[in-house]
Amino acid sequence: MKAYNLLKKHYEKIHNLNHMSSIVYCDQQSFMPKGSSTARANAMAEFGVLLHEISTDAKIADLINNAENENLDFIQKASLREIKRVYNQETVLPASLVKAQSLANSKCSHAWGDQRVTNDWKGFLPNLEEVLNLSREEASIRSxxxxxxxxxxxxxxxxxxxKTKDLDIIFNDLKSWLPDLTQNVIEKQKSYTYEEDTNTYxxxxxxxxxxKVMKHLGFDFNKGRVDTSNHPFCGGVPEDVRITTRYDENDFISSLMGIVHETGHASYEQNLPSAYVSLPLGHARSMGIHESQSLFFEMQLGxxxxxxxSIRPLIIETFGNKTIFELDNLNKIYTRVQKSKIRVDADEVTYASHIMLRYEIEKDLINKKIQARDIPELWDIKMKEYLDIDNKGDYKNGCMQDVHWTEGLFGYFPSYTLGSxxxxxxxxRLKIEKPNINExxxxxxxxxxxxxxKKNIWDKASIYETNELMIQATGEVLNTKHFKEHLESRYL
Amino acid sequence: MKAYNLLKKHYEKIHNLNHMSSIVYCDQQSFMPKGSSTARANAMAEFGVLLHEISTDAKIADLINNAENENLDFIQKASLREIKRVYNQETVLPASLVKAQSLANSKCSHAWGDQRVTNDWKGFLPNLEEVLNLSREEASIRSxxxxxxxxxxxxxxxxxxxKTKDLDIIFNDLKSWLPDLTQNVIEKQKSYTYEEDTNTYxxxxxxxxxxKVMKHLGFDFNKGRVDTSNHPFCGGVPEDVRITTRYDENDFISSLMGIVHETGHASYEQNLPSAYVSLPLGHARSMGIHESQSLFFEMQLGxxxxxxxSIRPLIIETFGNKTIFELDNLNKIYTRVQKSKIRVDADEVTYASHIMLRYEIEKDLINKKIQARDIPELWDIKMKEYLDIDNKGDYKNGCMQDVHWTEGLFGYFPSYTLGSxxxxxxxxRLKIEKPNINExxxxxxxxxxxxxxKKNIWDKASIYETNELMIQATGEVLNTKHFKEHLESRYL
Structure with a gap:
């Protein structure tokens, strides 16, 4: 196992260096003074080049080839599979394409900032076309x-x-019942009466x-912390997990649920098996599985x-007793469903419709069945169909609302719904295994x-591929049945 | 100037990478959760190896040789001189000695932690002897x-x-008047009456x-910040200067003066010329000049x-009016002189005696005129002579109080007094140039x-060597006259 062990050593080095950039990134988001941003950007870029050189070192390819002929056990084989996957992903694109993408993506997302404000689809389109063309080129090389x-x-x-065929099954199924269910929930909630929160906190x-709530949820403060940033995230390294949230004096619920969400991500990271922490094998399985942990914490549990x-006493202990903290009232605030044009404002009932729409469009864009110029019309049709919202002409709250496509992140959106x-x-599954879990x-x-x-997800890191992971955890591959039952039972 | 420009580019890379480790170090001191220390130490060590490889790259030597034959202007020549100095310092020691030192120094300073508490000179001595022997070897190679x-x-x-001959002149001079002056100040202060501070803050x-006081002093919060750590320091990079202090509920003056001190260091760093920020030329001139800026802020000004x-209104605005904030009372608290065994507790009158003693001992240790076993006896004699303190047998508050020698830092102590x-x-000099400066x-x-x-120190970074810098700034080389006059005028 000489080659495999050399690979392990190389990935330990990469892990250590990633530690440096992860902590510097967290500092940048939470602590860095504004005037230091240029120096910081230069430092991060320099470090990025160095890390890229080390991660794409040609000797890794040789070691992978040699390791494949070595006598590896089950875990080592899985480890080698993940090393291969990560290494191929990092090395397959020619440097010229990576550079062209980097330029086009930053040009597009930079201009998008202003263009979104002025609803300037015409100005945005040529930039997006360039990004899309390069993403299509990337897809063809990877493919x-x-x-x-x-x-x-x-x-x-x-x-x-x-694969697309898995997603098509999922989204076609969602499409067949989610628009109606959403409408029914909204009708039902029309009759709700409750006190709105007008306090300041x-x-x-x-x-x-x-x-207090992070402690309640089991966050390990000996190996992590919580800070403030403009956009909440979970960062750092498994040995030092940093989550952030933002605060609004008029809305404690939004920052609290942000914390619960990020604590889900953090619990996954903090509990990845320490024996494999420096190997790709020890990383989180996928974006969807990561999101499933944050949504498990925020939506299923939170x-x-x-x-x-259970957390009502903590709320009252912190802010004093208020009438809006009455349990039924809190419940109604926490599960309010509203149709909205904006994805990031969406609740757990309407969120999947936003993703469904984006999935259908981006898939056809990459497969060259439609062009960038077709997006607004398709957006309007689908918003009408899935959420009964008229989006015509309102690009800034429509197809120009997200940063993903401007940065060439095609293929990312489905992870949100896979997570739900x-x-x-x-x-x-947990309710079947522990019938008294709600108690x-x-x-x-x-x-x-x-x-x-821990047993089903955290401990397993990337040892199994996603389908196998889900079968081991729940006895079936991923499907929409449980999500539907969850929405029906909570909202109807 | 091809070679010189390539050198510049290489040092830009080093500057960018130093940025990463500086910020991670600051995080470690102020924010890192305890349980992450092993992972962090591994990451820092890995990064240290990488940075060392890049800083000692053999191609630098070739570039230096080639650049010496290029047509360089005054600034470029100074820059090349500094690059040469830094590069030689980093490369001259064989890796085997560096490794042996690293092991011996951490063994010694680790054991020292407990040995100091138990006053265990006998246990400490063999470790210190090992460190000293390796430092002597280092000195002989560098020499x-x-x-x-x-x-x-x-x-x-x-x-x-x-050089030693400069320091001998300075310390012999100090020795001729400082012990008497100290005694006279203490006699004088015996008659002072003032209210002790018994408030909590x-x-x-x-x-x-x-x-507020940092803003008053001109700290640029757009390119820096203040945090909390166990040991106050000034870190980060010139574009993002991080200072820290520690707080004591019973003593606001000590944390405030800590902040004033570190703001002196920080002002130097923040105002180093941005055109040379990535070159050794653009770094602070020396430890002594750095310390002179913090002591200018803390002692001369603060x-x-x-x-x-001028800051009394800020103190009152923050804590409310208290009788101890009466100006004469504050003055007396801020300029109290006390003989103490402990260097870090010393005031500006007694501090130099602590350094004088250490300088005389460490110089003879490195020059092999005395051995490590001779330290306690010499310590006792000199403490008696300079501060009239009986230190016999009290190693932990005597020759075992500092971390410097345990880590092989011989030659560092004089910088404190050079700074004063x-x-x-x-x-x-400032008072001569601006007679109304006190007003x-x-x-x-x-x-x-x-x-x-800014004009005399900050803008000049390492363009001139120290003597020339002082002559340009004050018209004379460094001497003890002004320090003596300062102490006499403030304390007698």
Missing amino acids: ASNNLSAYDSLLDMYEPGV DINKQKELGI RSSEFLE LTAAQLFS SIKNGNLAEVREFL | ASNNLSAYDSLLDMYEPGV DINKQKELGI RSSEFLE LTAAQLFS SIKNGNLAEVREFL
């Missing part, structure tokens, strides 16, 4: 190397092993509450009546929740 | 390479161009006051009656102070 279809070869970057007290009941479905399927959650006992996720 | 004496070759690491309010008067003298000499300081106008330092 030739991994024998996947064009769109699947991009999807594979975020969801290894997931001290930011420092909100921070205190956030930390917005459940039982969880709210996975979270629901896992929670459904435990209500009583503030999350040990069984964490054990279940 | 052969730069034609300096053994001790001077170590001194040159911290104080380029300063909210830490958040202390932080607010610190920020503890002056005029400065205290330089600060006094600069302030004395300006009292009125809260520090523009002339900063202009003077």
